[in-house]
Amino acid sequence: MNLKPATLQRIDELITHYPVKRSAVLMLLHAIQEDVGYISDPAIEWVAAKLELQPINVYEVVTFYPMFRRQPIGRRHIKVCRTLSCALMGGYKTCETFEKEFNTHAGPTEVSPDGEVTVEFVECLASCGTAPVVMIDDELHEKVDCAKAKQLSDQIKTEAKKR
Amino acid sequence: MAAPEQRRIIFQHIDAPGYSNDLACYVKHGGYEILKKAVAMPPAAIIDEVKKSGLRGRGGAGFGCGLKWSLVDRKSGKPIYLVVNADESEPGTFKDRYIIHQDPHQLIEGIMVTCWANNVKQAYIYIRGEMPHGARILEQAIAEARAANFVGPNILGTSYSCEIYVHRGAGAYICGEETGLIESLEGKRPYPRIKPPYFPAVLGLYQCPTIVNNVETLCHVKHIVDMGGDNYAKIGTPNNTGTRILCVSGHVQRPGYYEYEVGKITMGQLLNEVCGGPLPGRKFKAVIPGGSSSKILRFGETFTLKNKDGSSRTLTIEDIPMDFDTLAACGTMGGSGGVIVMDDSVNMVEALANLNAFYAHESCGQCTPCREGSLWMKKITTRMVHANARAEDGQLLKSVADQIAGRTVCAFGEACSWPTQSFVAKFGDEFKAYPETKKQSKNGDALELV
Numbered sequence: 001m002n003l004k005p006a007t008l009q010r011i012d013e014l015i016t017h018y019p020v021k022r023s024a025v026l027m028l029l030h031a032i033q034e035d036v037g038y039i040s041d042p043a044i045e046w047v048a049a050k051l052e053l054q055p056i057n058v059y060e061v062v063t064f065y066p067m068f069r070r071q072p073i074g075r076r077h078i079k080v081c082r083t084l085s086c087a088l089m090g091g092y093k094t095c096e097t098f099e100k101e102f103n104t105h106a107g108p109t110e111v112s113p114d115g116e117v118t119v120e121f122v123e124c125l126a127s128c129g130t131a132p133v134v135m136i137d138d139e140l141h142e143k144v145d146c147a148k149a150k151q152l153s154d155q156i157k158t159e160a161k162k163r
Numbered sequence: 164m165a166a167p168e169q170r171r172i173i174f175q176h177i178d179a180p181g182y183s184n185d186l187a188c189y190v191k192h193g194g195y196e197i198l199k200k201a202v203a204m205p206p207a208a209i210i211d212e213v214k215k216s217g218l219r220g221r222g223g224a225g226f227g228c229g230l231k232w233s234l235v236d237r238k239s240g241k242p243i244y245l246v247v248n249a250d251e252s253e254p255g256t257f258k259d260r261y262i263i264h265q266d267p268h269q270l271i272e273g274i275m276v277t278c279w280a281n282n283v284k285q286a287y288i289y290i291r292g293e294m295p296h297g298a299r300i301l302e303q304a305i306a307e308a309r310a311a312n313f314v315g316p317n318i319l320g321t322s323y324s325c326e327i328y329v330h331r332g333a334g335a336y337i338c339g340e341e342t343g344l345i346e347s348l349e350g351k352r353p354y355p356r357i358k359p360p361y362f363p364a365v366l367g368l369y370q371c372p373t374i375v376n377n378v379e380t381l382c383h384v385k386h387i388v389d390m391g392g393d394n395y396a397k398i399g400t401p402n403n404t405g406t407r408i409l410c411v412s413g414h415v416q417r418p419g420y421y422e423y424e425v426g427k428i429t430m431g432q433l434l435n436e437v438c439g440g441p442l443p444g445r446k447f448k449a450v451i452p453g454g455s456s457s458k459i460l461r462f463g464e465t466f467t468l469k470n471k472d473g474s475s476r477t478l479t480i481e482d483i484p485m486d487f488d489t490l491a492a493c494g495t496m497g498g499s500g501g502v503i504v505m506d507d508s509v510n511m512v513e514a515l516a517n518l519n520a521f522y523a524h525e526s527c528g529q530c531t532p533c534r535e536g537s538l539w540m541k542k543i544t545t546r547m548v549h550a551n552a553r554a555e556d557g558q559l560l561k562s563v564a565d566q567i568a569g570r571t572v573c574a575f576g577e578a579c580s581w582p583t584q585s586f587v588a589k590f591g592d593e594f595k596a597y598p599e600t601k602k603q604s605k606n607g608d609a610l611e612l613v
Contacts, residue, residue, distance in 0.1 A: 017328040018328075019285075019369065020349065020369060022351075023348060024350065026330070026331060026332070026347065026350065027330065029333070030292070030331055051350075057351075061351065061352060064335065064353070065332075065334055065335050066335065067334035068333055083254045083521050084455060084503055084514065084517050084518055084521070085254060087517050087612045088412075088414060088505065088509065088514075089413070122334070123252075123521050124252060124336075124455075124521070125293055126251045126252060126256060126257045126291065126293070126294075127260060128254065128256070128257050128410065128413075128418075129411065129412050129420060138296060140296075
């Protein structure tokens with residue numbers, strides 16, 4: 001495991017938040033995923049050793065929670081809300097627009113051919129009053145109709161070119 | 164009758180120009196004065212005020228907050244924990260998001276008052292994983308409050324110490340169920356615990372007495388201590404006291420969040436006046452009044468309810484006051500305050516198919532009736548929409564749903580079967596006619612829901 005010094009420092013601090021080390025599993029997994037992008041087998045073993053657990057105790061957590069992933073995804077992560085309030089305001093069309101723009105299919109492990117994005121159709125993001133909503137990485141975008149989805153896609157493409 | 168004015172207590176500063184989420188702004192607006200008042204009161208007196216206030220939990224079940232606190236085992240000798248349920252994930256609900264992002268210190272003050280009242284030394288805020296900014300804002304706000312001696316060791320010069328930490332979920336709806344949340348906070352899969360014996364008040368986090376309260380509920384506690392339980396109880400209606408935030412989404416002109424005295428506004432006033440009525444050229448068809456799990460209501464239906472004096476009254480949907488008790492009497496619930504509106508462009512089979520996909524995805528898989536049942540309900544409604552629909556599918560769906568509720572460890576069993584049961588009961592005609600409806604539809608620009 002090759003974690004950034006800041007991540008290691010954060011991890012040591014997080015463990016002190018709980019009287020029982022095991023409680024820190026989710027927070028450690030978040031910290032590692034934010035650092036290296038996904039949760040590998042060595043990461044599972046590393047977390048288990050760090051918290052004095054068996055690897056299975058970490059593995060069962062990683063495989064249950066939808067936000068943790070076992071492989072790298074696109075450089076940008078587009079999450080489109082699928083649930084009722086967003087769907088009523090056209091969320092399916094929004095998702096379709098992103099799929100077309102990046103020539104990909106929505107799915108937690110799908111990556112666009114250029115490696116730029118992963119489009120995921122996720123369940124309720126708790127911003128139903130501004131439906132349809134989309135999260136791009138950590139940023140929430142509201143009232144994303146097809147035109148705005150196109151605009152956001154263009155922005156991602158421009159940013160990719162600059163890189 | 165014209166809709167009453169909003170009464171913003173919890174959302175007083177939400178969207179207010181110039182209001183920021185830092186400590187300086189909060190203190191400038193009188194922040195943490197109530198915590199100072201609280202630590203001068205005996206803890207039991209605060210619990211009494213909350214009992215007198217009649218405050219009911221705003222997370223979904225509407226359980227009495229004072230009663231919940233009074234069930235806590237205080238003789239065990241074990242530490243008592245407070246767990247703040249900020250796992251806002253009931254579809255249609257989006258109120259805690261704004262408190263967390265725009266007014267985090269209001270929540271922290273509510274937490275500290277609650278901790279003082281219940282002799283809690285350690286609180287955790289369990290925030291859903293999809294709110295990374297919210298988690299950072301809370302961590303920052305806690306750090307500010309700690310630096311100012313409102314949180315941490317020996318607060319406000321007393322001998323009382325209490326810490327708050329933020330714990331992030333990772334995308335699982337079941338973590339909103341309080342015992343599932345506790346398991347998740349212990350670093351496990353969030354499989355809900357069976358009650359009895361695992362009532363959080365006795366055997367909660369680390370098998371210690373634990374209070375689990377919703378974000379909005381804890382904010383109310385602060386205002387109850389401010390104005391006194393009796394005065395708070397005068398807001399709203401009897402047994403449905405205080406204000407609550409109603410989140411309206413779906414097919415209305417002005418979706419959004421509105422804070423009203425509980426029971427003082429009717430569904431008709433809320434949707435037609437406050438939210439501006441249906442979209443142009445459309446008519447309201449159905450409404451889910453308290454988050455996606457609550458049973459759907461069909462516009463045009465009426466409810467005959469008994470009055471206390473033995474007489475009865477008949478209400479239309481528009482007449483229903485938005486309180487816990489009347490919505491329950493109408494066969495649904497106030498739940499989390501998430502009102503989802505559907506107009507006549509929506510086919511109810513397709514709307515149910517959308518919700519069934521949600522519940523099948525979110526079942527934790529611990530109990531067979533729920534794991535299998537939610538999946539089969541999804542399979543049936545998806546088949547109806549994308550392959551062959553049969554006139555008898557409504558009855559098939561009902562038979563699956565009827566075998567889930569009451570047969571599971573947690574209330575997810577009810578939550579996933581109530582939509583199917585109520586959609587089929589209220590819109591059975593549409594389910595029966597769906598094979599024909601499909602043949603006739605051109606499916607060009609139709610609203611896609613699943």
